Amino acid sequence: MPEPGLRSDRLPPGSTIGVLGGGQLGRMLSMAAAKLGLRTHVYCDEPECPAFDVCAERTVGGYTDLDRLTAFAATVDAVTYEFENVPVDAARHLSAQVPVRPGALALEIAQDRLAEKRFISALGVPVAPFAQVDNAGDLAAALQQFASPGILKTRRFGYDGKGQVSLVPGDDPAAALAEISFAPAILEQRLSFTCEVSVLVVRGADGAMDFYDLPQNTHAGGILRRSVVPSPLGPAGLEQARAMARRIAEALDYAGVLAVEMFFMGPHGEPPLLVNEIAPRVHNSGHWTMDACGVSQFENHIRAVAGWPLGPTVRHSDAEMVNLIGEDARGWPELAADPGALLHLYGKRQPRNGRKMGHVNRLRPRS
Amino acid sequence: MPEPGLRSDRLPPGSTIGVLGGGQLGRMLSMAAAKLGLRTHVYCDEPECPAFDVCAERTVGGYTDLDRLTAFAATVDAVTYEFENVPVDAARHLSAQVPVRPGALALEIAQDRLAEKRFISALGVPVAPFAQVDNAGDLAAALQQFASPGILKTRRFGYDGKGQVSLVPGDDPAAALAEISFAPAILEQRLSFTCEVSVLVVRGADGAMDFYDLPQNTHAGGILRRSVVPSPLGPAGLEQARAMARRIAEALDYAGVLAVEMFFMGPHGEPPLLVNEIAPRVHNSGHWTMDACGVSQFENHIRAVAGWPLGPTVRHSDAEMVNLIGEDARGWPELAADPGALLHLYGKRQPRNGRKMGHVNRLRPRS
Numbered sequence: 001m002p003e004p005g006l007r008s009d010r011l012p013p014g015s016t017i018g019v020l021g022g023g024q025l026g027r028m029l030s031m032a033a034a035k036l037g038l039r040t041h042v043y044c045d046e047p048e049c050p051a052f053d054v055c056a057e058r059t060v061g062g063y064t065d066l067d068r069l070t071a072f073a074a075t076v077d078a079v080t081y082e083f084e085n086v087p088v089d090a091a092r093h094l095s096a097q098v099p100v101r102p103g104a105l106a107l108e109i110a111q112d113r114l115a116e117k118r119f120i121s122a123l124g125v126p127v128a129p130f131a132q133v134d135n136a137g138d139l140a141a142a143l144q145q146f147a148s149p150g151i152l153k154t155r156r157f158g159y160d161g162k163g164q165v166s167l168v169p170g171d172d173p174a175a176a177l178a179e180i181s182f183a184p185a186i187l188e189q190r191l192s193f194t195c196e197v198s199v200l201v202v203r204g205a206d207g208a209m210d211f212y213d214l215p216q217n218t219h220a221g222g223i224l225r226r227s228v229v230p231s232p233l234g235p236a237g238l239e240q241a242r243a244m245a246r247r248i249a250e251a252l253d254y255a256g257v258l259a260v261e262m263f264f265m266g267p268h269g270e271p272p273l274l275v276n277e278i279a280p281r282v283h284n285s286g287h288w289t290m291d292a293c294g295v296s297q298f299e300n301h302i303r304a305v306a307g308w309p310l311g312p313t314v315r316h317s318d319a320e321m322v323n324l325i326g327e328d329a330r331g332w333p334e335l336a337a338d339p340g341a342l343l344h345l346y347g348k349r350q351p352r353n354g355r356k357m358g359h360v361n362r363l364r365p366r367s
Numbered sequence: 368m369p370e371p372g373l374r375s376d377r378l379p380p381g382s383t384i385g386v387l388g389g390g391q392l393g394r395m396l397s398m399a400a401a402k403l404g405l406r407t408h409v410y411c412d413e414p415e416c417p418a419f420d421v422c423a424e425r426t427v428g429g430y431t432d433l434d435r436l437t438a439f440a441a442t443v444d445a446v447t448y449e450f451e452n453v454p455v456d457a458a459r460h461l462s463a464q465v466p467v468r469p470g471a472l473a474l475e476i477a478q479d480r481l482a483e484k485r486f487i488s489a490l491g492v493p494v495a496p497f498a499q500v501d502n503a504g505d506l507a508a509a510l511q512q513f514a515s516p517g518i519l520k521t522r523r524f525g526y527d528g529k530g531q532v533s534l535v536p537g538d539d540p541a542a543a544l545a546e547i548s549f550a551p552a553i554l555e556q557r558l559s560f561t562c563e564v565s566v567l568v569v570r571g572a573d574g575a576m577d578f579y580d581l582p583q584n585t586h587a588g589g590i591l592r593r594s595v596v597p598s599p600l601g602p603a604g605l606e607q608a609r610a611m612a613r614r615i616a617e618a619l620d621y622a623g624v625l626a627v628e629m630f631f632m633g634p635h636g637e638p639p640l641l642v643n644e645i646a647p648r649v650h651n652s653g654h655w656t657m658d659a660c661g662v663s664q665f666e667n668h669i670r671a672v673a674g675w676p677l678g679p680t681v682r683h684s685d686a687e688m689v690n691l692i693g694e695d696a697r698g699w700p701e702l703a704a705d706p707g708a709l710l711h712l713y714g715k716r717q718p719r720n721g722r723k724m725g726h727v728n729r730l731r732p733r734s
Contacts, residue, residue, distance in 0.1 A: 013699060013712045031398050034421045037699075037712025037725065053423040054401045294658055294709045294730060309704040316684055316730060332380060332404075337676040342661045345380045345404025358404065363661060363683060 009099060009205065010307040011077050013037030016056065017305055018076030018098070020063065020090070022049030024346040024356060025082035025282050028290070030055045032298035038306060043072050050346045051082075063090050073097035080256060080305045084110045084280050085157060101205065101255040101305045106280035109252065113155045113186050116278060123251050125244045126271040128263070129189040139173035142187040149190040152176050154183045164222065166190070193263035196276070197231045198285040199245035202300040205255045205307040211242050212297065212313045215285050215321070217261070223354060227285045227321045229292065230367065233264060241273055248278060257301040259283030284323065284356070291342045291361040292319035317363040329357035376466060376572065377674040378444050380404030383423065384672055385443030385465070387430065387457070389416030391713040391723060392449035392649050392665075395657070397422045399665035405673060410439050417713045418449075430457050440464035447623060447672045451477045451647050452524060468572065468622035468672045473647035476619065480522045481553050483645060490618050492611045493638040495630070496556040502549075506540035509554040516557040519543050521550045531589065533557070560630035563643070564598045565652040566612035569667040572622045572674040578609050579664065579680045582652050582688070584628070590721060594652045594688045596659065597734065600631060608640055615645060624668040626650030651690065651723070658709045658728040659686035684730040696724035 011017075017033050019026045022044030030040040030051050041057035042049070052058045057075060061068035069090055073079065079100045081091070084107060091104040109119050117130045131142035133152065143150060147169060154163035163183070165176045177185070196219070200212040215227035233241065245260040252258070261276040286297035295303075295311030303310055324331070329351045335341045345358035378384075384400050386393045389411030397407040397418050408424035409416070419425045424442065428435035436457055440446065445466045448458070451474060458471040476486050484497045498509035500519065510517060514536060521530035532546045544552070563586070567579040582594035600608065612627040619625070628643040653664035662670075662678030670677055691698070696718045702708045712725035 010700070013696075014714065014716060027401070031401060031421065034394070034398060034714065035711055036703075037714045039420050039714065053406050054398070054421050056420040291661055294728075303703070311703075311709075312706045316732075329380075333377070336403075336670070336678075339679040342678075344402055347381065347401065347404045347406065349381060361661075365683075 009078075011038065014039070015077040015306065016041050016075060017302060018043060018072060018079040018094075019051065019055070019082060020079065020086050021082035022046065022051035023082055024050050024348075026051035027054055027346060028296075028298045029080070029082060029282065029302060032296060033302045035299060036302060036306070036308070038302065041072065041076050043069070048349065050348055053347050063087050066090075066093055069093055070097070078305050078307075080301065081107070082281055099205075099307075102258070102280045103253065103255070106252045106254055106258070110278055110280045111156055113153055113158070113277070114184075117186065119251070120248060120275050120278070123247050125247055126274045128191055128274050128276070131187045133177075133185040133187050136173040136177055139177060139185075139187060143167065143169050143171070143173070146187070146189045150187045151190055152180065152185055152187050154180050154185050156183070162222070191263060191265070191274070193274075194266040194269070195232060195264050197233060197241065197262050197264055198227075198283065199241050199260040199262065200257055200283060200286040200289070200297055201242070201245040201249050201260065202257045202297070202304060202310055202313065203249045203254045204304050204310050208310055209246060209249060210300075210310050210313045211245070212286060212289055212293065213315050214238060214241060215288060217285050221354070223323070223325060223356075224284045225323055225325075227288055229288055229315060229319045231264075234267065237264065237267065237272055244273065244275060248275075252280075254280070256280075256304045257282045257286065257297050259285060261285075284359075285321075287344070287359050288319035288321040288361050289313075289315070290344065292317045292363055316366060318365070318367050320362045322360050322362075323356055324358040324360065326351050326353045326355055326357065332358075335360055376445075378405065381406070382444040382673065383408050383442060384669060385410060385439055385446040385461075386418065386422070386449060387446065387453050388449035389413065389418035390449055391417050391715075393418035394421055394713060395663075395665045396447070396449060396649065396669060399663060400669045402666060403669060403673070403675070405669065408439065408443050410436070415716065417715055420714050430454050433457075433460055436460055437464070445672050445674075447668065448474070449648055466572075466674075469625070469647045470620065470622070473619045473621055473625070477645055477647045478523055480520055480525070480644070481551075484553065486618070487615060487642050487645070490614050492614055493641045495558055495641050495643070498554045500544075500552040500554050503540040503544055506544060506552075506554060510534065510536050510538070510540070513554070513556045517554045518557055519547060519552050519554050521547050521552050523550070529589070558630060558632070558641070560641075561633040561636070562599060562631050564600060564608065564629050564631050565594075565650065566608050566627040566629065567624055567650060567653040567656070567664055568609070568612040568616050568627065569624045569664070569671060569677055569680065570616045570621045571671050571677050575677055576613060576616060577667075577677050577680045578612070579653060579656055579660065580682050581605060581608060582655060584652050588721070590690070590692060590723075591651045592690055592692075594655055596655055596682060596686045598631075601634065604631065604634065604639055611640065611642060615642075619647075621647070623647075623671045624649045624653065624664050626652060628652075651726075652688075654711070654726050655686035655688040655728050656680075656682070657711065659684045659730055683733060685732070685734050687729045689727050689729075690723055691725040691727065693718050693720045693722055693724065699725075702727055
């Protein structure tokens with residue numbers, strides 16, 4: 001039995017956090033861990049990945065290679081992940097050896113849009129109307145029921161707008177399903193909202209919870225383009241948004257940063273806020289915290305994974321974050337010379353179309 | 368010939384910066400480079416060093432091993448260093464292959480207290496009265512000349528108060544010299560000053576220059592304990608301090624962050640400021656910039672080394688930095704739980720006496 005009040009799983013400096021995934025989020029998690037004197041071991045299926053440049057140990061391996069995952073687990077004191085498509089079996093397998101935070105339940109829910117919507121709805125947290133779509137008949141019925149435009153989304157492996165088709169009543173269901181290769185899907189009603197925001201909630205391994213200020217998010221082509229803090233939400237909206245995120249984080253017995261994307265329907269909307277989707281990880285809409293807060297989302301995620309107390313989420317400045325996508329990154333010389341631009345680049349070799357290459361934060365005195 | 372206005376040596380993201388030395392400064396330099404999409408290759412003579420946890424490539428090698436240095440240089444696009452006792456020959460050797468910033472001249476001057484004092488004096492920048500001490504006769508004569516207390520300091524390899532002996536007129540010169548093993552030395556007159564400050568000047572590879580706000584520094588046992596920004600210097604003092612640092616940086620044709628430690632003799636002192644010593648590198652008294660500025664001293668040093676434009680040095684907050692020395696680091700659980708403490712730990716295994724293990728920054732709204 002651990003002594004009362006002393007968590008046996010607070011990892012001391014010098015411990016090693018295993019990170020599944022080697023993209024930019026893994027890179028920034030590794031740097032945040034290093035700030036706290038923690039080492040990282042990054043596990044990635046690609047030999048050239050952004051996180052490998054800043055970690056103490058590296059493994060190149062597949063996410064279904066249980067032998068390699070076992071060997072990885074033996075070298076680390078806790079495991080986290082930087083993307084939500086880590087196979088649930090891998091997380092379960094690892095959790096037999098070391099704490100995995102956030103846990104497998106969060107992964108499982110977040111990997112299936114239908115399960116996610118049902119889980120959130122069942123908590124009494126509003127979501128946009130949705131329907132399960134397994135075939136053209138389901139889709140036709142759902143479109144008729146909503147009697148308004150909808151978005152067909154694959155249940156699995158969608159990100160950055162991939163696997164989505166917009167359609168209006170009267171469109172050919174079979175053609176829309178063909179666009180997503182007849183994958184199991186859901187139809188969501190398309191609603192007109194005032195703006196998109198996200199709640200970045202962090203929950204410690206001990207259940208303590210805190211929230212960053214909400215950014216207002218702008219997407220273009222399905223990809224997050226810009227996040228601005230503060231958002232236009234007033235105190236009542238903020239309170240409600242946080243209560244919604246809190247309910248989800250608690251129901252998942254979550255540890256780490258959880259991003260809850262929401263639609264704000266306006267100050268007089270009823271309900272004023274709906275959950276769009278959740279991401280069980282640090283999130284692009286929280287990158288402004290790297291420069292506008294003393295403790296970033298990455299550090300707070302690591303603190304939760306390591307069983308540490310959470311750090312303050314307060315922002316000292318207002319902030320705007322703009323993603324550098326694909327060819328945007330070629331503008332680095334101008335951005336480096338711009339005294340208002342705080343530049344973050346991810347070390348990716350090729351600026352492929354739609355690829356997130358970096359981001360720029362701009363601060364203003366706190367409003 | 369490079370095109371006018373286009374520096375051929377502006378290293379693009381993905382380039383590799385070689386860092387000589389793997390201590391905490393090398394660690395924080397590596398993380399700053401990664402923020403800009405630059406890789407680091409750390410060269411250190413110890414196999415377990417803080418910077419090895421956050422760099423893309425590592426070499427364990429001696430600083431006089433020219434073959435290994437040659438191989439290291441072949442893998443990098445520019446070289447910098449994190450401590451001023453890198454052998455000048457190593458820097459010269461490397462500079463035949465790649466740009467070394469700051470250059471060998473800064474190292475050479477900073478490695479010899481006598482050369483440093485003479486160099487600075489010759490620029491018309493005030494320093495405390497000093498005398499060359501090669502033997503007991505020199506020391507006796509200097510003490511008599513100053514007719515006041517002095518500090519005997521070895522010319523080389525002194526840091527954190529090591530290699531220093533305080534003495535007053537009438538003390539036995541031979542005994543004092545024995546304490547420093549009769550190493551070549553200087554005697555500096557001990558002056559009573561109002562406070563210690565440091566100028567963190569950054570100079571780009573193109574000669575552009577900028578300054579961080581001056582911290583007031585407090586030492587204990589010869590080791591920096593605390594830096595507070597802003598310092599008590601008024602506008603005239605600040606202007607003079609910057610002009611002094613500027614003169615030194617220009618005379619060294621410096622690239623990177625240069626720390627110039629000064630004694631402030633008070634608002635009515637004549638001269639009001641004296642240079643104590645310089646460090647041709649990022650500096651402990653600049654660690655507050657990691658949390659109180661958009662661009663830290665580490666990032667600006669890397670920008671200069673990479674031939675990039677400098678980033679803004681403006682602070683968004685007032686700050687206090689306190690070093691965690693030796694056993695202080697055992698207080699990490701309390702510091703991690705302190706919402707006012709921004710904690711930085713260096714990943715060092717053993718909290719040896721006098722060893723810098725980390726630091727804590729505390730911010731306040733800008734005054």
